[in-house]
Amino acid sequence: MNGKMKAVQITEPGKFQVASIDIPKPQHGEVLAEIKSVAICGSDPNILNGKVLKNGWPPYYPFVAGHEFAACVIELGEAVTTLKVGDRVAGEAHCGCGTCEMCMQGYYNLCLNYGNSTAGHHHYGHNTSGCYAQYQVYDQKALTLLPDNVSYDEGALVDTAGTAYNALKLTGVEPGGYTAVIGPGPMGLMSMALAKTMSSKTIVIGRRERLQVAKKLGADYIIDFEKVDDPVEEVRKLTDGLGAHQVIECAGNATAYFEAVQMTRKHGHVALISIPGGDGQEMALKSMIMNQITLHGVRANPNCSKSVLDLISQGGLDIKSLITHIYSIDKIHDAFDTFINRKDGAVKVIIHPND
Ligand SMILES: [Zn+2]
Ligand SMILES: [Zn+2]
Structure with a gap:
């Protein structure tokens, strides 16, 4: 498909705008996807301002970010075997090279060819163009078919849900125990919801409105750390x-890292999802x-999309x-303002690039 499309371009740290750019062409093993729904990720504001994470995200300017999406396949590149035109799909940020030692073991989120697009690695919305656009090309490996009864908006949340699922899987969660979740943002709320699905009692530690959202969404216990002497x-x-059998840390501050272990x-097991702003030397x-506690770093969601989609379906x-x-997409600034400042009880904020 030739022509122009709307895309949100980050032009310099902290500045972004809707621009008209060329629709990309799918290469070997890639498809062109019409982006139906994008969810703003908690990491996106840090990628927009380009300084906080210091991971080379974005790698250049102007850059199109965004990695939580659902889409419809509209064109196939060469050698695409797993998808056809018209397929409804959910995306993942990580696409490994497929041949290195980590990829061969299924840990494509830890690909040894990270950042090497010639080798086939992409971290969409981080070091390869992402989905704040009407169209984008994706490697077929990064896309999972949506069940018929799962909407595009639900599909856009599969990246978050998959990461929460990965965290819980790593802790070896079993029915009947207690799962404590620190930080009731989107990731924490998703972790809580999944822990409940896995028949664990849930304790959510947070404050103010977001903590009440956790209660509304079914947390068994909530702890407002501003109102108690010691959450531990x-x-x-x-x-x-x-103490809890497993603790999922989703707050990303020094106190949370310390108290998660305590x-x-x-x-027991601690899963750390938040990326610390500093050096992350805050563990207990x-x-x-x-106490012979096992600590799990959680990087994204390898091999989790299918399980989460089946669960939703x-x-x-x-x-x-x-x-x-x-x-x-034209209201992208309002969308980020709503998300970042948690306006009107904002949790997950969705963009429809083609509406
Ligand atoms: Zn994300
Ligand atoms: Zn690899």
Whole structure:
């Protein structure tokens, strides 16, 4: 397909605008996708301002970010075997080279060819163009078919849900235990919802409106850290003095990293999803060693999209409740303002690039 499309271009750190640019051409193994729904990720504001994460995101300017999306396949490049025109798909940010040691083991989120597009690696919306656009090209490996009864908007949340699912899987969550979640943002709320689906009792630690959202979405217990002396002690009170079986850290501050370990029971598991702003040297090392706690770094969502989509399709995960706002691409500044400043109870804010 030839022609122009609207895309949100970051032109310099902190500045972005809707521009008219060429529709890209799918190459070997790629498809052209018409982007139907994009969810703003908690990491997107940091990519927009280009300074906080210091990971080379974006790698150049102008750059098109965005990585949480659902789309319709409208054109195939050469050697596409898993998709056809008209397929409805959900996307993932990570596309590994497919041949390195990590990719061969299924950990394509840890591809040893990170940043090497010639080798086939892409981190869409981070070091390769992303989905804040009407169209984008994607490697077929980065796309998963949407079940018929799962909407594009739900599909756009599969990246977040998959990362929460990856965190819980890494902790080895089992039914009947306690899962504590620190930070009831979109990722924390998703982790809570998934932990409930897995028959774990949930304790969410946060404050103000977002904590009330957690309660509304079904958290068994909530702890407002502004209203208690010690959240760790409160978690212990709820768990027969032992602490949670698994703690999912989604707040990204030094206190949260420290308390995540402190509120975990002996031989329990901590999953860290937030990327720390600083050097991340804030762990409670002594507690971790003395209580033989296992710490899991969680990077994205390898091999999780299909499981999460099946769960949504089967009615096991209500993902729609997290969507609070929908904007057209022309209102991108309003959309980010709503998301960043949590206006009107914003949780997941969606863009429809083709409306
Ligand atoms: Zn994301
Ligand atoms: Zn690889």
